Amino acid sequence: MKFATLANGTPDGRLHLVSRDLTRAIPAEAAATLQALIEDWDNLAPSLQAQYDALNTGGGVAFDPASALAPLPRAWQWLDGSAYASHGELMAKVFGIDNHADKTRPLMYQGLSDQFLAPTADVALPTEDDGIDFEGEFGVICDAVPMGTDTAQAAGHIRLVVQINDWSLRTVAPIEMRTGFGWVQAKPACSMAPVAVTPDELGASWRDARVDLPLIVDWNGERFGAASGYDMAFGFDQLVAHAARTRRLVAGTVIGSGTVSNDNYREVGSSCIAERRGIEMLDHGAAKTAFMTFGETVRMECRAADGTPMFGAIDQRVVKG
């Protein structure tokens, strides 16, 4: 199934089913919001599946991503990993930090979840001096996960897969990292692509609890990266289990992969500016690519191997807030 949330003047919007090709949408009959669905997934999913199957044969109205909110416009919890070793090791090398030393534990931070920005909304930030950067990544939305859930059980709690832009302010980030307390100012609200999909929609590209598809990132209309989502050192099942070791996860918890990155980043490109700058520092001794300025845009999209749209596109402009 594929879901979008259309604006209706409420904070949680109105849940819609979207046809597999993302051309048509229809209000979900069984659940008014994605949060309501995720809280009662097993009961509500069968009738939604029937409605979705019917939609794929016809009906509904034209789906306009510009009227879409984030599929989950606000969540009770957002925990973002940093699961791509190629990214982590590069950042550690360039900035002289040793936070990737322990390979047995995923890196994860708790981020703000009261707001996921709509996929085409302008992103208002206070100043260009903060080092405005994007981070293209994938994420999952879980139903209720009991404390102590192991990796095998965790896989069954992954109900939806999403695509995320984890906006980051790079000038602030190292200052906050040094405290050990994690990021507050450096991590404003994230954005979500318009469509959340059940893992089965990914077919064979949902592999080892990872998205085995490239994330296409265009900055100001130019190709910036096309790294595969597969290369996570920990799958989403492991990230969910890690998060649930000392807490239950409330239904609707969103878990992120961290910025998508591959070992051959010089060939496939990157999903954030910081990584490109890191490569430049390695290769040339200094970063030459500047962070974003107001008015610039970033677009992120992931399609199935056969070209079928998957999550729709994040396509945003940063503006002065």
Added chain:
Amino acid sequence: MKFATLANGTPDGRLHLVSRDLTRAIPAEAAATLQALIEDWDNLAPSLQAQYDALNTGGGVAFDPASALAPLPRAWQWLDGSAYASHGELMAKVFGIDNHADKTRPLMYQGLSDQFLAPTADVALPTEDDGIDFEGEFGVICDAVPMGTDTAQAAGHIRLVVQINDWSLRTVAPIEMRTGFGWVQAKPACSMAPVAVTPDELGASWRDARVDLPLIVDWNGERFGAASGYDMAFGFDQLVAHAARTRRLVAGTVIGSGTVSNDNYREVGSSCIAERRGIEMLDHGAAKTAFMTFGETVRMECRAADGTPMFGAIDQRVVKG
């Protein structure tokens, strides 16, 4: 005004006004939940004030803290400071970390907010090996705070003051701190004392956006600490402004002080075991006080200078989860 949320089978419970002496309660007429109130404070507060004034002359039913949830049983955002320099400097000295080097920036982490435990609920945690510790602190609940709000403006967004136990797992904490990503496993759900109060209830003890009253902490029935809440290096107004520099704060955001601590901790005691252990390490070269074991209890209470109950008591037992 004083507010409690009584269990009614829903996640957000039912908002009640509580008499100043915490003996009687009555359902709040103008708002069913604290979240609904905080989202529309200016419109709803006047009639609630009238209802509260009437309650203080009589009426209502007996207030039973055992039936109380946290005043805000779940919040869209929880950001916890570490604003007591005496605590931070001790921890930095003992553990050889330099995160208090920059005195111009508050320390703050983003914690899990989907659940604040009820004040008398058992606290279920997976293992004693994690180093179970309490952290007695104060907090504030804000209405909607625009991005870029300054300290002077931030003071006006502080609508309620609360008392919190920020449960901490000390064996995990340094492992997560070293990553720079902040705490996930080390910070399970916090607890809240049963009553949230408007700042005016604190009278002269609400001073410089700080709670100028001692927080009485008893561990297994023995006095452990009675440090004053006043000694914050940054007031709650500054913490709110810090949090809002690059994000808007959603109505109902909870901001914490961090574990209450005073320079004369050898005399007044501490609000967490880690601090006592730190003092022991300084004084004797090694910590001798162990962390909590299952079945142990902690009680935290703050009263006005004249003995009037303020927030009621957190009184909890840790159990195997």
